[in-house]
Amino acid sequence: MPTLPHSLGDRRLSARQFAHRGQLRGRVHWPVLWSCFLLCVLLGPLFSTLSLDTALLTRDMVVLNHPAMTLSAVGFGDNPARATPQDGLLALVGYVMPASWFVRLLLVGVGLFAAASAAQAGRTTWQKLAAITVCLFNPFVVERLLQGHWSLVIAAWLLPAIYLRRGAPLLVALWLCSLTPTGAVAAFIVLACRRPHLRYLLFALITWLPWLIPSLLFSPVSRGTDVFFGRAEEAAGTLGTFLGLGGLWNIAAIPESRNLGFALISLLLTVILVFFMPRRLQLLSAGATAAFLLLWLGPGAWIVHTIPGAALFRDSHKLALFLIPGLVLAAGRISFGGRQRFRFLSHSGAIVVIGLSLLALPDAPHALRALRPLPISQQWVRHEGDVVQLDNRGLVNYHGRTIVDPLTKATSVLSAGELRIDNTLIDPPNPRFLQAEKAWRSHDHPTLCGMGISAVHENNTIHPIACTTTPIQPYRTEYFRLGIVLISIWIAQSLIPCAFGIRAYARRRKG
Known part of the structure; x- marks a missing residue:
């Protein structure tokens, strides 16, 4: 048998609790x-x-x-x-x-x-x-x-x-x-x-x-621009x-x-x-x-280029x-x-x-x-060293969608890192990429191996680099361990x- 309350006060309290539960x-x-x-x-x-x-x-x-x-x-x-x-x-x-x-x-x-x-x-x-x-x-x-x-x-x-x-x-x-x-x-x-x-x-x-x-x-090196405002x-x-x-x-x-x-x-x-x-x-x-208006109507490009950290909101829609x-x-x-x-x-x-x-x-x-x-492409595989991406500047067309190159997530990729919008250079290419591209064009494979590069992606084909170092390691500075510690x-x-x-x-x- 269910336990009955010991007094009328208990019965009222139980009813109140029951009603409160119903409201909740x-x-x-x-x-x-x-x-x-x-x-x-x-x-x-x-x-x-x-x-x-x-x-x-x-x-x-x-x-x-x-x-x-x-x-x-x-x-x-x-x-x-x-x-x-x-x-x-x-x-x-x-x-x-x-x-x-x-x-x-x-x-x-x-x-x-x-x-x-x-x-x-x-x-x-x-x-x-x-x-x-x-x-x-x-x-x-x-x-x-x-x-x-x-x-x-x-x-x-x-x-x-x-x-x-x-x-x-x-x-x-x-x-x-x-x-x-x-x-x-x-x-x-x-x-x-x-x-x-x-x-x-x-x-x-x-x-x-x-x-x-x-x-x-x-x-980060970023030029001032108003294209993201x-x-x-x-x-x-x-x-x-x-x-x-x-x-x-x-x-x-x-x-x-x-x-x-x-x-x-x-x-x-x-x-x-x-x-x-x-x-x-x-x-x-x-x-x-006010910050949005300042970027839009004021010297927004100068602010983004000059003030440290301002580039974080160069996409001014983020201020919303x-x-x-x-x-x-x-x-x-x-x-x-x-x-x-x-x-x-x-x-x-x-x-x-x-x-x-x-x-x-x-x-x-x-x-x-x-x-x-x-679906995942079979080309997005992990390589021993870095892969130089010469086919694109970070964006590819896949199944009708323009997306960030998935190869950059699948393995260590040395990409240009540049950003162009309407033929205007916003972010310049990084120097290491320019050095690797120059070495590849001049068939300087020892330089590529010394940079930790094991392959070059060009014309939708992976070209392996023959290196005497086996296995070749991806380019990892002493800061890699620091990054792991911070993560x-x-x-x-x-x-x-x-x-x-x-x-x-x-x-x-x-x-």
Whole structure:
């Protein structure tokens, strides 16, 4: 027989607890379902095939199953450390499981964590749904997914969590944001807006080490340019597009609806939400907008070329990251009325936010089909030494998609590293590549062997270099070990949130 309460007071307490549990179930149920639906729309194409012989190949997103641990992967390659520590992490993960599947599962897990964090911004179920929608499904996220910036999408999803969360969840969000240098800097700035404890700021700064130290030792060479600055979408203008979280420089990586005036809906949504932002986040958004205007209308090219670290945001669309936390919190607080007799008005604001968010990107599910995985080529194999890539300047056309050369992820590749847009040289080629190219043209194989080069890729053919040194080793300076140490420290940081979580759990048990 079930145990009966010992008194009437116990019966009332049990009834109250039962009612409270019912309320919690009602609050959790719809946000969870809505989060899963949005993530299916955004990430569903990544799971369109379950084959292990496929990889994520969309523009800048080139995630093979077993990437190589190269000098570039740890931030000390011939090119700037833009993909550190994510490439180092994927190379290590590739020894345990297919790295492409790790990224897919990571995106899903982060999306759910971000949705749960965004839901904390709202009180009612509708406000929670609105905050989740603005967090997960916005033009910045969709455009960056189509460009292949998956780690930047993770940062965009987690920035609201950095403002809302405490303890172990906050540390997890900071650590995951630091997968990319831009995310690490953005996370630190959003964290600073909260006036947090010094230990959190120190934790965030340590996550910078894998890319900051290589950048300090070998300063990236980049010419000033305005080709990455603000781009206007139809009807919204340049500034309006930015305020609506759109305006990625690559017009080929945006949904077609953005060219049909739907960007104006995103701008309208921002105009509505700005009045409900917390004051600190209003100031943060204003600062990001001022920086965007300075790059767009001011001496942007000079700033990028002259000021150390400014090149991190030469793609000025990244500054829209700082608008996202304020918009998410505003969506969780929006209400057009509060009186009991007009109770439906308190929900209408959240409903309007959800409707505008979805209407601003009506063709996103169709556009995101470009994320479907592609089969892996047999040419992407690991070589003993470096491979000089002469066929391209870092980009190839594969199955109709223009992507970063996958060979640079499969093995240690000496590539030009230059960037040209509209016949304008933005990033010059690195000197080591020019030296290797000259040696190959003059048939100077001993020089190539001395540079650690085992093959040359030209005319879609791998030409092996006959060297007396057997086996030839890839070019690895003394900084390779330093890069491994920095990546290891960064990975070890992930244990700190676990310690925080265990301590918090122990305190609850004692209480």
